[in-house]
Amino acid sequence: MEMSKLKEIAQYTLSRLKEYGADEAQCKIKFGLVDEINVDAGEFSLMRSTFDSAVTIKVIKDMKKGVIAINKIDKESIDAAAKECVEAAIVSTEDDCLSIAEKDENEDFFCGAEKCDRDKLFDRINEYVEDIKNDYPKVFIEQLIADYAESQSVFANTNGVEYSYTAAYYSMGSMYSAHDGDKTTSFNSMGIDFVSLDEKILDKGTQRMMYEMCEKELEAIPFEGKFTGTAVFAPSCLGDIVATAIDNFTGDETIIDNTSPWRNKLGEKVASEKLSVSLIPIDDRIIGGERYTAEGYKSKNCDIIKNGVLENFTLSEYAARKSGEKRCPTLSSCMEVKSGNTAYDDMIKNIEQGILVCRLSGGQPASNGDFSGVAKNSFLIENGKITKPVLETMISGNLADMLNNVIDISKETAMDGSTIYPWIAFDGVTVSGK
Amino acid sequence: MLNDLIKKHIDGISDYTEVRSQINSNNRISIISGNLVGNSRVTSGGVCARVYKNGVYGFSSMGEYSDESIKSVINAARDNALFLDRRVNKNKLPLMETPTAFYKDTADFIDVPQKILLDYAKELDDYIVNKYPDLSSRGVIVSSDCIEKLLHVTTGSFSHSLSPRSCIYVSMSAEASDGSNIELFEAMNCGKGFFTQIFSTPSELYEKIDNLYEKLMSKKEGVFSEAGVCDCIIDSSISGMIAHEAVGHTVEADLVLSGSVAATNLGNKIASDKITIIDYAHTAFGKEVPLPVYVDDEGTVCEDAVLIKNGILKGYMNNKETAMHFGVKPCGNARAFGFSDEPLIRMRNTAILPGTDKLEDMIASIDNGYYLTKTQNGQADTTGEFMFGITMGYEIKNGKLGRAIRDTTISGVAFETLKTVDMLSDEISWASSGYCGKKQPMPVSDGGPAVKCKINIGGR
Structure with a gap:
């Protein structure tokens, strides 16, 4: 769809909202298409293409808010939604922290691939499936979903803000396990975003390393005993610790209700000085990153923790007003944990007893950071070497404590198009088996 | 029109x-x-x-x-x-x-x-x-x-x-x-x-x-649970998670074809005699189930799918294609969440059938263990290994309820854990507030009685 048409729809929506009585309003109009290829149980199963649009409207009237989302962009549907949104605001409750974004310089953003090459996408996926069969014969692709997603969106508000974003890129996610006779491993999964089909998909990121480890997991045995010691989190599940901690301790909910253990720690040390964490939507290594927030502010990269010191909460404008803190310049989840100085191999060599965790199957951690879960696709580390793959192994700890107990961060990182994570060795994690 | x-x-x-x-x-x-x-x-x-x-x-x-x-x-x-x-x-x-x-x-x-x-x-x-x-x-x-x-x-x-x-x-x-x-x-x-x-x-x-x-x-005022395998009672309000996570996912036929542990166990004894698990379509125990499905999204008339009967693995949940592969009749498990979603094999109302025991007798039978009453989420593995987050529970000491416990996780291997079930309470509770995640979300319900089994509990 022509971007000018979407801009026209956005302005039409705002004008209708004003007519219906909105004091302030914002809308996002989006049109998208997806071409998707599915592989199930190792065989091609489905080709799917979807076309959809979305309209999200927010209205403030008499300091009361209403939000409506529909997936129709015809005038009749927008008229009805605009009217309904104003009515929803009228019956709502007053809140003097409601607002819409101030005017900034309007801008059109672009990112990604030009057009989907379906034939080449199929060929690359076919090659991927064959490569796995040849290079990792015990690995079985349980499910693979590859797609090309193209979207055009316009954000506009009654303060005169108008941004557009055209984004298009490929993604591939696979769920896999290894099998050998009666032996079978836990499933694992990986995903990666990319803009070009010029190179083999299997060569991107740390996929080969993960498939190699998957074959080794066939020898897994239940872990017996219990120790409290070192847990190395691989990039594939580091987000379960670091991103979850950031979300739990710096996000809207726990800052608004004052239950975050970091509520009064801005500018103070909350983690090991080895740890630096940033949100990086505007970065060449990130594919399709946020260009403007859902509230209509232009996105900027932002340090959350720098050398262990809490630099920013990850607050929306609403939560910032509510808590008297600063708005975060991005609401993106594209995260970078800065690499360290130790080579991954040396990190492992320095560990006498520990566990290498490659997937964590666990519940949502408590707001105080207590967590426990099952270490999946994981290996024991004994006397400086990765030894036995383990089954039925639980780990538990506290996220805030772990961030303070960083032993080492690897030089190497893994990039999947939306995050950049190293391997991190944490101390003080309880590992228990049968 | x-x-x-x-x-x-x-x-x-x-x-x-x-x-x-x-x-x-x-x-x-x-x-x-x-x-x-x-x-x-x-x-x-x-x-x-x-x-x-x-x-x-x-x-x-x-x-x-x-x-x-x-x-x-x-x-x-x-x-x-x-x-x-x-x-x-x-x-x-x-x-x-x-x-x-x-x-x-x-x-x-x-x-x-x-x-x-x-x-x-x-x-x-x-x-x-x-x-x-x-x-x-x-x-x-x-x-x-x-x-x-x-x-x-x-x-x-x-x-x-x-x-x-x-x-x-x-x-x-x-x-x-x-x-x-x-x-x-x-x-x-x-x-x-x-x-x-x-x-x-x-x-x-x-x-x-x-x-x-x-x-x-x-x-x-609660305490951290002691990590390790122990006797637990999983309350009827959350035991449906066993039916859903521990068993249900492993017997979805698409996951069976992907090599789940159920692939080599059809007809085998995989649970205690007391265990029968059914994925109900629309009616159970003479009443409409919490989230009834009468016709699935492939146009198949929905019927109950018997998964485990008296401890024996009896069948899988199928769509038309997998039913043809296994030579069985589909029971209407192909469901799509949104208009832009294709039908996938999904559970509907999956439940462990109740037994004859009284909850108080079950608690009295445990010297040292836990009574677990609230869960927050669960995950399954094709190997049958499963976990649930536990957000409320109590110690059981010498047959009596003790102190409350803080958040923890329980895990086990389905076909081993189910063999340890030796008591089931005589009532059933349903939970229907959640979504199951599998490429698409899907409203599902699950149910069961209080279940006594040996399970691995996380802790400090």
Whole structure:
């Protein structure tokens, strides 16, 4: 769809909202298409293409808010939604922290691939499936979903803000396990975003390393005993610790209700000085990153923790007003944990007893950071070497404590198009088996 | 009108084709610590088609209901099926024929005004803050969703279904003596129906809120569980998670074909004699189940799927394609979440059948273990290894309930854990507030009695 048409729809929506009585309003109009290829149980199963649009409207009237989302962009549907949104605001409750974004310089953003090459996408996926069969014969692709997603969106508000974003890129996610006779491993999964089909998909990121480890997991045995010691989190599940901690301790909910253990720690040390964490939507290594927030502010990269010191909460404008803190310049989840100085191999060599965790199957951690879960696709580390793959192994700890107990961060990182994570060795994690 | 348009386009198509028109709606109010952070009405609808060709599917969807969009999605789905068929040449047989379904829901859509949801939520929030001012945070979420589907299949099957579901979620937290924030959450009175069909006045939930507060106060003084394998009683309010996570996912036929542990165990003894697990379609124990499904999204008439009977693995959950592969009759487990989603093999209302024991006798039979009463989420593995997050529970010492415990996780290997079940209570509880995640979300329910088994519990 022509971007000018979407801009026209956005302005039409705002004008209708004003007519219906909105004091302030914002809308996002989006049109998208997806071409998707599915592989199930190792065989091609489905080709799917979807076309959809979305309209999200927010209205403030008499300091009361209403939000409506529909997936129709015809005038009749927008008229009805605009009217309904104003009515929803009228019956709502007053809140003097409601607002819409101030005017900034309007801008059109672009990112990604030009057009989907379906034939080449199929060929690359076919090659991927064959490569796995040849290079990792015990690995079985349980499910693979590859797609090309193209979207055009316009954000506009009654303060005169108008941004557009055209984004298009490929993604591939696979769920896999290894099998050998009666032996079978836990499933694992990986995903990666990319803009070009010029190179083999299997060569991107740390996929080969993960498939190699998957074959080794066939020898897994239940872990017996219990120790409290070192847990190395691989990039594939580091987000379960670091991103979850950031979300739990710096996000809207726990800052608004004052239950975050970091509520009064801005500018103070909350983690090991080895740890630096940033949100990086505007970065060449990130594919399709946020260009403007859902509230209509232009996105900027932002340090959350720098050398262990809490630099920013990850607050929306609403939560910032509510808590008297600063708005975060991005609401993106594209995260970078800065690499360290130790080579991954040396990190492992320095560990006498520990566990290498490659997937964590666990519940949502408590707001105080207590967590426990099952270490999946994981290996024991004994006397400086990765030894036995383990089954039925639980780990538990506290996220805030772990961030303070960083032993080492690897030089190497893994990039999947939306995050950049190293391997991190944490101390003080309880590992228990049968 | 839409029905006639779809019928017009599907008549005369030679390849197996499903055309579905669907609208999903969700109205939601979220109040966090007195702040109205969510007041939204979301609807998403359109039309889709799926075409089967020699062992592969083509699918397409558009967010419009028109003569043109129906024609477009059918053509695009056929082109997509041809695209794959030409490249992979599976040359598989046509899909199996199943009895033609005809189902028409007689219920009408009820558009509940947002003000009714908001007033209900505000009154509940007022009750909580006035009665329990010492809480460090509180949350009330009112959610009312509905999925309406109109399905035509070239086999002649037709279905028009309306699936409303409403729920209230309440959360509370309080500061423990060690300074940490302890929280508890409960989904209250969730089930099939539009909001005004289930909820009438907030006072109907006051007793549940009082109970939740009391439990939070116990948990605030709670201890960390001792890590390791021990005897546990999993309360009837959460034991359905065993049926869903530990067993259900491993016996979804698509996961069986991907090498799940159930693949080599059909007909084998995989659980205690006491265990029977059924995925109910629409009726159980003489009543409609919480989230009934009468015809699935492939046009198959829904029937119960018996998964485990007296400890023996009896069958899988199938769609038409996997049923043909295994040479069985499909029971109607192919379900799609949104109009732009293809049907996948999904559970419906999966339950462990009750036994004959009394809960108090079950507790009295344990010297050292835990009674686990609330869960938050669960995950399964194709190996049968499963976990649930536990958010409320109690120690059992010498046959009596002891101190409350803090959040933890339990895990086990399904077919080993189920062999350790030696007592089942004589009642069943259903939980229907959640979504199952598997490429697409899906409303599901699960149920069961209190279950006594040996399980691995996390802790410090």
